Amino acid sequence: MGDFLLVTIQVDLYDRLALTLESDLIRLVSETGARGVLIEISGVSLVDSFMGRILGNISSMTRLLSAETVVVGMQPAVAITLVELGLTLPGVQTALNVERGLALLRQRISATETGDLGATADDDEE
Amino acid sequence: MTTKSSERAEVRTEPDVIAFRGHLRELAFRIEMTTLEQTKFITAASELVRNMLVHGGGGEVTLEEVTNGARVGIRLTFRDEGPGIADITQAMQDGFSTAGSLGLGLPGAKRLANEFDLKSTPGRGTTVTIISWKNGR
Numbered sequence: 001m002g003d004f005l006l007v008t009i010q011v012d013l014y015d016r017l018a019l020t021l022e023s024d025l026i027r028l029v030s031e032t033g034a035r036g037v038l039i040e041i042s043g044v045s046l047v048d049s050f051m052g053r054i055l056g057n058i059s060s061m062t063r064l065l066s067a068e069t070v071v072v073g074m075q076p077a078v079a080i081t082l083v084e085l086g087l088t089l090p091g092v093q094t095a096l097n098v099e100r101g102l103a104l105l106r107q108r109i110s111a112t113e114t115g116d117l118g119a120t121a122d123d124d125e126e
Numbered sequence: 127m128t129t130k131s132s133e134r135a136e137v138r139t140e141p142d143v144i145a146f147r148g149h150l151r152e153l154a155f156r157i158e159m160t161t162l163e164q165t166k167f168i169t170a171a172s173e174l175v176r177n178m179l180v181h182g183g184g185g186e187v188t189l190e191e192v193t194n195g196a197r198v199g200i201r202l203t204f205r206d207e208g209p210g211i212a213d214i215t216q217a218m219q220d221g222f223s224t225a226g227s228l229g230l231g232l233p234g235a236k237r238l239a240n241e242f243d244l245k246s247t248p249g250r251g252t253t254v255t256i257i258s259w260k261n262g263r
Binding site: 050084 | 140143144147161162164165166168169172173176220227228230231233234237238
């Protein structure tokens, strides 16, 4: 995938494993200099507030390392449950599938490079 | 309300949680909950069992298949002998956490389940009961 990392989670993670994923993934981003991370969760049927927090952490931490993260393939039942749980996952980008996730990653990465990402109008002209 | 089956599980460690979740899936499957109902039910239970471990020092969960007329559901009772909750109203607010977490566990579980009850005595422990009905009623 070139500059990107693809993480496919195929089981419901229990807490210690989720924390291991978080630290392993951040280390990997740092070591490889990856610019994008795709977390594929179509095999995950349980996302509770702990897992939601992990996804949020991964998004924030990778951003600090100049990488963008997109979570893809969320099961509809999981999405509905997260909303009812009150977990909005702010700062976590999502996409329907890997293909769209890649497109979103490329878009976000080029936007950070040109400074268009969430830019405030900066009028520097004299 | 009639109890059709009942089992108890001690949950004190991570392996206990994993076994517990497996039990929940079996029960949900047995009463033929939909995927969505099962997801909500197990997510609510996951929040409550984590609370029990993190705050209560572990405890016991009773899993019961219950019926009420035509309704079929699962009742879970989470019992711990931990420090208890000092201010229940505060604990039921979204975002309130004494453990640096997101604070969604209790109010979230209440939203995801069909019935919710919480009793707590500071210094003695906490008991949380939820019922998830098949077909949501």
